[in-house]
Amino acid sequence: MKNLEMIKGVKTLLDKCANVKAGEKVLIVADTDNIRIAELIATAAIERNAEAVVCIMTPRKAHGENPPETIVSAMMKADVVFEPTTYSLTRSEATQKAAQAGVRVVSMPAYVEEMLIRGAIEADFPAHEKTVQKLADLFTEATTAKLTAPGGTEITMELGGAARKGETGKGFCTGPGTICGPPNIEANISPIEGTAEGVVFADVSIPDPQMGVLSAPIEVTVNGGLITNIKGMADAAALRKILEEKKDPTVYNIAELGVGLNPKARICGIMLEDEGALGTAHIGIGDNHTSGGTVKAPLHLDLIINNPTLELDGKVIIKDSELLF
16 A cells, blocks of 8 residues: 555656656666665656666665666666665765766655655645756855854855855756756755854754754854864764764865755655755765865765855845745
8 A cells, every 4th residue: 555655756756857758778776775665666667668777785884975886887878867775876976977978867865655655755846946046046156155043053154156056956857967856955055165164053953874853953163164073962972973983084074055945845854855845954064076066075964954044245045044035
């Protein structure tokens, strides 16, 4: 019975998000935690007379880590790649190179079956396209950004004034060489390295399989574009452990400023729901080398903040979650 409930969401992924057509080569890259969802996608692709192939791998150890080389090679030969995996492949070099080769890529990290039944997947993705693009353009044009929130967040950073390009997460990727992560709808940018200063109070979630919805806020101090201190309760200790275990200073890099724009999204501890939720912003840390930045790190995590106010070049663009552009 649950498979039948999930079919609507699967159809949305294939028809509205990726526009899978008859005769196309569809590759589903999954890991051992997501086989059932991979099978449903493959079945739906076959129903549309596409050629479906499923590749199963062991779960990666962090967001952005590449699949095995055999799968990377297969990705380059597909028309459409779906990625229902535990950790996100969006920022992996494999996904980026596939997109550069003209492949449409649907990233699906940490998908659970409930996400295909209700919630953010029910959004009208094209209806939000203009809003997403407008905010991305504002990011591109701006030289500075300031993010504040009632929880205590106050952080500034330089954006470069067209030196960095704002990116869009529209929830669909129907054109050649495009990447989407439905149901996430967001706009984001990679700030100039070394320029972020202030404090971030993550008070919503850190969507990572080892964390999720936060039980108490985490206070993150930022100096010179790097995290210099992490304070809080058990969740803060968990974040410190994740970063320390990488034994790589690049994980402390302030890598991204993003704003969620999906009104159907619910906070649940899963990346594509949480970071795309309307009324939130996020500060990404770690890797940004595949999204306009220069830092290659062994992970990328998002610190999600509730009820943000965003200023670009001193102009208020978002006030207490209300979009003013």
